[in-house]
Structure formats: C-alpha cells, structure tokens
Amino acid sequence: MIHVTVWNEYRHELTDEKVREVYPNGIHEQLKSFLQEEFVVKTATLDEAEHGLTEEVLDETDVLIWWGHMAHDEVADEIVNRVHERILQGMGLIVLHSGHMSKIFMKLMGTSCDLKWREADETCRIWNVNPSHPITDGIGEYIELEKEEMYGEHFDIPAPDELIFINWYQGGEVFRGGCTYKRGNGKIFYFQPGHETYPSYYHKKVQRVIKNAVQWATPSQSTYPSYGHHQPLETLENWKG
Template sequence: MAGNPLRVTVWNENVHETTEPEVAERYPEGMHGAIADGLVEHLGDGVEVTTATLAEPEHGLTEQRLASTDVLTWWGHAAHEQVADEVVDRVQRHVLSGMGLVVLHSGHLSKVFQRLMGTTCTLAWRNADDRELVWTVDPTHPITEGVPHPIIIPAQEMYGEHFDIPAPDELIFVSSFSGGEVFRSGCTFRRGNGTVFYFSPGDQEYPVYHHPDVRRVIANGAAWVAPRGERALPELRNRPLGWFE
C-alpha cells in the first residue's frame, strides 16, 4: 500500500437521480459523482476513484472489482432490497478480509450495513429542513482533521436516537437538530480485519455532498479505513500442546 494511490470505489444506487428531476438537477453527476469529486478534491493524487451503481451487472461490484478496491463507499435508500444477496455476501467477505467501508446517510438500512452490524440499524427521522450541527466528540481522531467544530449544515433530514446499532468502537461525531434531537452521526466499527465508518449527513433532497466540510470528513474517513496490510480473512488456528515451551 505504501506509495500507491488509495483505490476507492464510490457506490450509489443512483435511483433518485434517474427518476426525480429535482435530484438530478441538484446532483447532475449523481451523488456518487459529487462524493467522488470530494475525494479527489481532498486526497488529490493520493487517490484513484471509480464509481459503480445498482443498475450495472452485479451492481458494479464484481469479485475482481472488489479485490482491486481498498475502500468502498456506500449510499442507498430507495432500493435496498434490490441489492443481490450474493453481492452482499461478497462485500461482507472483502470487509472481513480488510477492505475499508464508508457507509453514508440512509445506507444505515442497507443489507451490507445491517449484515455487518447484526442489528436492525433503525432510527428516528423527520424531513423538515432541519439545521444540523455536527459536533466533534473525539478531536484527536484523524477523521476530524481540518473539520470545524461544529459543522453547520443549514438544511438536512433529521436523524435521531434511538439508533439501533452496536456500541461503536469509536464515537467521533454527534449531531444536534433544530427539533432538539441528537444522533450518533459519526461512528467506527472493526469487523474482522476491516474497518467501517458510518457518517450520516447527506440526503438526496439537500445539496449536502457539495458541502466542503462534509466532503472533508468523507475523504478523511476513506483514508482512515484503508487496509493497513495484506488482505485476508481471520483464520482459526489450532496450537499444539507445548507450543510455548
């Protein structure tokens, strides 16, 4: 990995952009295009970004594609159930083997995230142009580098507690909303040899993926969850008696 560009695949179901003109106007290159642009903006020559969408064969996530991906970002909302189980199995295996995963916004209900969390991943929500403040609770974490405290998002969908996820390995951001709700909006989880970063800001009805600070967090997150060695599934190993003598 040292000296090589970080290989990121940005996955987006790309349903809203192809069926809702106002979303297509907001994201003319799709949300995946905006997310990809943000990665290049902040990581520059240190990243190689490609995109994949639901409509592609195998959703663009073939075995070969995932094997050559260091970090996968995931955005889904309207078509979670259309993601093939064999692709979910494949993504899970690659995460357990060390591929990094960044799950964004409504990807919390994706098959991939639910599988890795082992919970429903449900939450409270309201779509009413709420202001969101994203507060840093772990300023020493590399994902927070260059990020203001708080990030101010003028209009956004509200996500609130209770968020049915396992206790995060690291809680990095919490959000507060104009209705008084709070939400664990930036969390990390270790699964096998891989790392998952969940970051909630970013709905199709708001230009959040054009927000410079949101783009910075996603870029920082992608860099941080990247594999740190050779990728392989954890192994069951039998030690013979007397191995320590």
C-alpha cells in the same frame, strides 16, 4: 495510491427532478469529484451487472463508499456476502446517510439499524466529540448544515467502537451521526449527512470528513488470520496430522 469505489443505487436522480437539480450526474459522481483530488476513484451503481461490484472490482478496492435508500432490497445477497467477506479481509467501508438500512451495514451490525427521521429543512449541527481522531482532522468544533434530514435517537446500532460526531437538529433531536467499527480486519465508518435533496456533499467540511475517513479506513498491511485445522508449531508426541 489508495483505490476507492463509490457505490450508489442511482435511482432518485433518474426519477426525481428535485434530486436531479442537486445532483445532476448522480450522488456517486459528486462524491467522486472531490475524492479524486486525493485518491484513485471509480464508481459502481445498482443496475450494472453484479451491481458493479465484481470480484475484480472489489479486489482492487481499498475503501468502498456506500449510498443507498429506496432500493436496498434489490441488492443481491450474493453481492452482499461478497462485500462482507472483503471487509472481513481488510477492505474499508464508509456508509453514508440512508445506507444505515443497507443489507451490508445491517449484516455487519447485527441489529435493525432503525431510527427516527423527518424532512423539514432543519439546520443540522454536527458536533465533533472526538477532536483527536484522524477522521476529524481539520474539522474544528462542529459542522453546520443549513438543511439536512433529521435522524434521531434511538439509533438501533451496537455501541460504536468510537463515537466521532453527535448531530443536533433544529427540532430538538440528537443523533450519533459519526461512528466507527471494526469487523475482522476491516474498518467501518458511518456518517449521517447526505439526504438526496440537500447539497450536503458540496460542503467542504463534509468532504473533508469523507476524505479523512478514506485514509483512516484504508487497509493496513496486517496478514489476514488463518482459521480451521492447524498444524502444531512444536512437535507433539500424539499428533496424527
């Protein structure tokens, strides 16, 4: 079985009634509710000890899903470095919506990861531009969301290894709303939908994308490479070991 950990800072839901109406048990619990149909799922939140991301939890995690927004700076650098190391070793990472400004995503990208944004109850059409990719399996040509926060270009990220979705918004902007990367042995997927006051994570096609992404990002059986001082494979006359 694939083991998934859903991480959510879990702040909006506790302080904003409008958000609580949409996600009464937290965004993490809504994500868990559909992911557990196919995977073994646990959750972790910012205010838990070690943000819920202990060595033991990460060692048991095949794919980590990350949602954050208002408290990126409160994530301890020690935990970010711990997660980063596990990704390089092969753990998958799915970054959702405003997680684009999380410490872990910025560390992996090496750029500001900034963008344009607007909250105006706009229609969002998420175009599938990579229809043969496993992440888009069963999605069709596009996903249409009645309301979603606008994210617009320029999105300050490195050129994606693979571009999966391009979003169009009612106000006219477009956005690279689904992108994959590889860092070390780990696979990373960024997916735009998920503003806290809109019910995007109840949409069946959004759920299908996230489930597909978990399957795609699950670690392979490849051995993590060794680095540093290396013994020769053949006999060397002048090798002093």
